[in-house]
Amino acid sequence: MYGGDEVSAIVIDLGSHTCKAGYAGEDAPKAVFPSVVGCTDEMDVDDTTSTEKNSGSAGESKSNAKTLDSDKGKGKRKLYVGSQALGFRRDNMEVLSPIKDGVVVDWDMVDSIWDHAFRECLLIDPQEHPMLLAEPSSNSQQQREKTAEIMFEKYKVPALFLAKNAVLTSFASGRATSLVVDSGGGSTTVAPVHDGYVFQKAVVSSPVGGDFLTDCLLKSLESKGIKIMPRYSFKRKEIRPGEFQIVELDFPNTTESYKLYSQRVIASDIKECVCRAPDTPYDESAYSNIPMTPYELPDGQTIEIGADRFKIPDVLFNPSLVQTIPGMESFTETARSVQGLPHMVIESINKCDVDIRRELFSSILLAGGTASMQQLKERLEKDLLEESPQAARVKVLASGNATERRFSVWIGGSILASLGSFQQMWFSKSEFEEHGASYIQRKCP
Numbered sequence: 111m112y113g114g115d116e117v118s119a120i121v122i123d124l125g126s127h128t129c130k131a132g133y134a135g136e137d138a139p140k141a142v143f144p145s146v147v148g149c150t151d152e153m154d155v156d157d158t159t160s161t162e163k164n165s166g167s168a169g170e171s172k173s174n175a176k177t178l179d180s181d182k183g184k185g186k187r188k189l190y191v192g193s194q195a196l197g198f199r200r201d202n203m204e205v206l207s208p209i210k211d212g213v214v215v216d217w218d219m220v221d222s223i224w225d226h227a228f229r230e231c232l233l234i235d236p237q238e239h240p241m242l243l244a245e246p247s248s249n250s251q252q253q254r255e256k257t258a259e260i261m262f263e264k265y266k267v268p269a270l271f272l273a274k275n276a277v278l279t280s281f282a283s284g285r286a287t288s289l290v291v292d293s294g295g296g297s298t299t300v301a302p303v304h305d306g307y308v309f310q311k312a313v314v315s316s317p318v319g320g321d322f323l324t325d326c327l328l329k330s331l332e333s334k335g336i337k338i339m340p341r342y343s344f345k346r347k348e349i350r351p352g353e354f355q356i357v358e359l360d361f362p363n364t365t366e367s368y369k370l371y372s373q374r375v376i377a378s379d380i381k382e383c384v385c386r387a388p389d390t391p392y393d394e395s396a397y398s399n400i401p402m403t404p405y406e407l408p409d410g411q412t413i414e415i416g417a418d419r420f421k422i423p424d425v426l427f428n429p430s431l432v433q434t435i436p437g438m439e440s441f442t443e444t445a446r447s448v449q450g451l452p453h454m455v456i457e458s459i460n461k462c463d464v465d466i467r468r469e470l471f472s473s474i475l476l477a478g479g480t481a482s483m484q485q486l487k488e489r490l491e492k493d494l495l496e497e498s499p500q501a502a503r504v505k506v507l508a509s510g511n512a513t514e515r516r517f518s519v520w521i522g523g524s525i526l527a528s529l530g531s532f533q534q535m536w537f538s539k540s541e542f543e544e545h546g547a548s549y550i551q552r553k554c555p
Contacts, residue, residue: 121523123244126209127295130520131227134527139520141231143192147219148203152186191226199342201363205371212246240269242527247301247308255547262542269536272554274308276301278522279477288473293480295320300458312461314454320480328377329437339409340372386484388420452493476508482515
């Protein structure tokens, strides 16, 4: 097997919002790009090739748009991966996500994302590096076997290991036992980890994640008459030096999904810049006259954001707030069945064995992009102190560094794959050839 340092394993964490990839042993991922894929039918390909030639100047490197012919009954389609390729508007390009509720629904797209990470971002040949992939705690056997098949058969990797997100987060903070609250783009999951293993029966998850909050913010701004113009829909024209006029451009062939994707990019930035979790549960009257915070949109108009700064993040703690946001009525049904963060934490701990509950209460770890929101840690700790049993010492831990919070799963993978003692754990190519894909269940518990 491999000796400690010369392994140069690659760690990939494919989340529902972004894909993080890089070398084991480094302290942050080298490549971070959206895990959605732009997709056009091959019939329209003639006009995209001509626009690509003209757009060479627009900073769009041609290598970014790779044709991936997936002939699996879907006809030919062209997939675009990476923020540069997606930032370039194309006619009839749909933006699709290969992951739904933490489960992969389109393997071709996942394939194109991995491919982009290896060939475009890290510039490596996957045959030369063992791969450590992060997977959701609820990953099914079928999904794991499929992952192993693609990695060994298509990319011919020498060795593979699948590690659970929650376990990696736990390792990143140097603990073998903890309760991991992972709030990412697509969902929020609470998973107890004990001695490096996830308690499957106590994992609790909810569909309220960063993307959901971004949608709430978008709808709330629309209801106030604020229109977010995607970057492709206007250009700035200088009338006098320093004075610009915005000219709206009309592209009738832009798909709804691309328009929404472009608006979400902006709304998500607004959310990250101005939102913070309120110290106390959100109350309409208390927050009605707080000072507004300005934010300048790409088209130059400055908007003022008031109570929404606190109301949107509070949806994490109290999902029934969704009912008060105009345009989010379709989620009202879901909101009734979804629990807030503190309840999820307590429910998850109560499903664990009595003798480790105290330890879990005192090491609750926050991970994921949504968890790096300001004041989230303090608010969660405060709510848990009110609702947890008296004897429990509640401690919510989160790295002070937002980058570490966002990438904690990846960082845990980077630490794990570079440990000397981990090297005999790899599921090697020869084992795959001998025992088949189902052997991964034994090698990667």
